[in-house]
Amino acid sequence: MASRTLLARLLLLAPLACAASLAHGGVLSLDQALHEAGDGTGAANAELQARYAAKDQREDEAGWEVFGNASTGRYNELVTQDVRDDYYGRSYAIGIRYPLLGALRRKVDAVHSADRDARSSEIERGLQRAQQRLAVRSAYADWWRATQEAKLCNGIDSAARQADRQVQERLAGKWILPSDAQLMRSEWTAVTRRCALQNDLLQDTRSSLSSLGVNAGSDDQPLAEPLAYHPQRLQAWQDLLDTHPRVAQRKADLNSAEADRQRPWYTAIDSYFTLGGSREERSDSSEAGSGLSAGITVSAPLDLMDYGSARSREGEARYQAASQALEKERGSLLRELGKVLEQQRRNIDEYVWRSERRTAVDSIINERRQRGALDSGEASLHLLQAEVDHYNAGFAQIAAWHAAWLQDSALRLFGDDSPAFAALLGGDLLRWQGATPGETVAWTQGMYVWQSEPLLDPAQRPGQLAALANAGINTVYVGLNSVQVANLDTTRAGLNGLLSAAHAQGMQVNLLLGDPSWLKSRQRPLLLNLINTLRDLPFDGLHLDLEVEQLGWPVPDSRLGEWLATLRAAHQASPWPLAISSHPRWFAEESTRHPCIPCELPAAGVSEVSLMIYTHNPQSSADQAIAIAQHWPALQIRLGQSVESDQPADTSWAGASAAQLQAQVDAWRTVLLPANVSGVDWQSWTDYPRPR
Structure with a gap:
């Protein structure tokens, strides 16, 4: 270079x-x-850290344990039938133990459960991020709509006064009927009343963005995002839905149920291996006693066979419940996506029609103005109606784009930022075709x-x-x-x-x-x-x-x-x-x-x-x-x-x-x-x- x-x-x-x-x-x-x-996952991040800490605790609890005890008191021990040993004594014991069989399995299960909780928290964080981005996109689209409507309303007061003056002149000259004049005035009043709301709406949308951490100043302008024009059909989305956080959570539940489905017989038996030492001091002896011992403790339900059978039934039932919940979640998510895709297509079609109509209305205004002075009452009414229709058509086109944008944002709840999602949106993009020059x-x-x-x-x-x-x-x-x-x-x-x-x-x-x-x-x-x-x-x-x-x-x-x-x-x-x-x-x-x-x-x-x-x-x-x-x-x-x-x-x-x-x-x-x-x-x- x-x-x-x-x-x-x-x-x-x-x-x-x-x-x-x-x-x-x-x-x-x-x-x-x-x-x-940001991603709005502050609470989810804190919860995730808490669950990781809980997992660390369960891991520590699954290994060796330290135990100890101490006692003191006055004792009257029977030595023979006629002889008792009366003394004050103190005893101490300390040792370590390790869980075996069912006790070990339950502690390991607690570790796995804590690990699943942490993974669930990661999934919840993904959901919170998607919901935060949807909220920002929706608030941004609202701000864009308010801004576009405010631009459309520029000069409305002057246009309304001029229209009222023309109606008054035509009415005074008896070119139009009083009912026609009343109808035309109501049309312009509705438009001016709607425009009077725009300043408050614009401030409210900026406040909504501010609540989400976005500083939209009075000098800032939003930019219309290009929207997916022809997303692929619902069937093509099934593979992507399998990676959705809601499905991922159900899969995690199913994996957990699968792990608990078949438990070894010995998990019903609690057992510990212990190794400990003890020391004893007595008032009637100048020497202290001590001991070192190792042992195994075992405990189990009295009806071990019935307990094991009930636990197997529980594991199978939970597995079936998790499996059916997964399929239900997939179906529910697919139906939700189908509704979003359907509404997105309808809104896109509505926007295209509204854009065509706005263009046609503006063409009508230009053609009528090119005809020169319009002296007849009917002709003047047609022009005034076309001019008020210009505003109504503009509002309708902006609203149609806003509705399509909201559905496009909702569609991104099902993927967003992945190559597979971008491919499913299709390569055709629809861009805002408003009256703004220079686009x-x-x-x-x-x-x-x-x-x-x-x-x-x-x-x-x-x-x-x-x-x-x-x-x-x-x-x-x-x-x-x-x-x-x-x-x-x-x-x-x-x-x-x-x-x-x-x-x-x-x-x-x-x-x-x-x-x-x-x-x-x-x-x-x-x-x-x-x-x-x-x-x-x-x-x-x-x-x-x-x-x-x-x-x-x-x-x-x-x-x-x-x-x-x-x-x-x-x-x-x-x-x-x-x-x-x-x-x-x-x-x-x-x-x-x-x-x-x-x-x-x-x-x-x-x-x-x-x-x-x-x-x-x-x-x-x-x-x-x-x-x-x-x-x-x-x-x-x-x-x-x-x-x-x-x-x-x-x-x-x-x-x-x-x-x-x-x-x-x-x-x-x-x-x-x-x-x-x-x-x-x-x-x-x-x-x-x-x-x-």
Whole structure:
């Protein structure tokens, strides 16, 4: 990879004062809300620790035991028929014993029972986690609905006043009947009354989230999650249901009943082996007596055969009960899932219809307005009705999406976060199609240009831009080396010329910076100084390639915190949108770290992430990018690829022709764009093959 280290000592500018706010102040994604809320298993964790401690106690009780006794008193012992021995005496005994036969079996059973209790507590913890996540998802969906309805109600007072004025004018001119006027006013009154509730509803939903540990501020905005469009049929879910915590608990009960089903005959007999020593002191003797003994004690019910038969019947009955309870739980869980799937499909269908109707209503309004002034009473009523229907259709569409979202959340009680569950949800996703602008994703192809001297050179620039355009590149990430930073006057002139020429050709230019030392708090001001120095240039974005792995592996949590702090500071300092490059591990297996990088990025101001999924296997890279884009919908994901000649053959496209690479980009676009992956970025222009 090309060198990206900027020489910090060449930055001779004064430090930039930067006070970065850590509040969300933007999109608060569902993943971030789930991360903030935690898993809600504090009580379950404490109970689990208590049960582990109880298990340790039962294990200690199942081994050797220490016993002892002491006594003192006055004794009149009969020596012969006529002679008694009258004395004061003290006696002591101490020993150890070990359980045998039934006594040992019961103690071992107590250990197994404590172990089962601990495993049951782990299962209960899983259930509590699922219930906590359902509560957060439901509260988040409620917040989203309240937010969308509040947006829909923007300007309702003005629209209602205008509608009332038009009704009054038409009624005064006798264009419409009084009953028509009354009906129209009632329609608008119902809408305005509903909108008047929105502020309270919005505050209540934020309070609900706060009770779950999620801080949803007044400046935060929720993001609609994509929903499963075509989950698989109920029969396909049976294998997954066998891993559900409720079924796991029933299986544990069955295993316990199976262990107790057949007990050996000797378990009805209590027995101990004892080894002990004793000492006796008497007032009539100056010497003390002592003894050492070993023995076995045995006890059993008088009717041992009947006792054993009854216990066998008990074990068989408990086994049958546990077996039937397991089958009943499976059936119950399957029926519950079936109802959720059925309702989820109905709600999805309802949402699609409501979306179509909202679009149709808005089209009616546009068509009627294009007809010009409407003088007839009937025509004016039609327009007013269409306008009030716009609000009602909007409320209905939002409610339909909310209902579908709640069912999608309920569906995740049966799996969630497992590859098998993701496969059962299906690959088709339904996205919110509200009236909010800017939700469509445009496909672009980017190029990292670390050695940017030719682009900044007026003589070479036209040829470089033409070559980039011929390669299908429409976004250029321009890096600066130490010499260019040291000569910022010359560099600024070159950047100005590049930006003007590239923008004239419809090409975007992003400032590319990538010194990992900026992650350190002492070096961070140097990055902010550079951003501040170039802030007057019309870049289309700022792209930070700060690879935390370059400072050493493994990466501690503290360095992840420094990464986020750097991004927050850069976002505060930058006048351009902020994007980053990253290894995909932080969005996959390492996303459970604290801090959770993908959870925190939207709040840190990062709008886009280029994942460096370096592999020559196009299917593998596409699958990884799609999975991450679906799991973290609050982030705009791009696929990063390498053509560097110094990389291993299985991680780089080095050697492929420009035509082959463009054909691959076209193939990627077909599968990635529907999954909300917005393009491909190549590393880097130095090694990229030039089209012939």
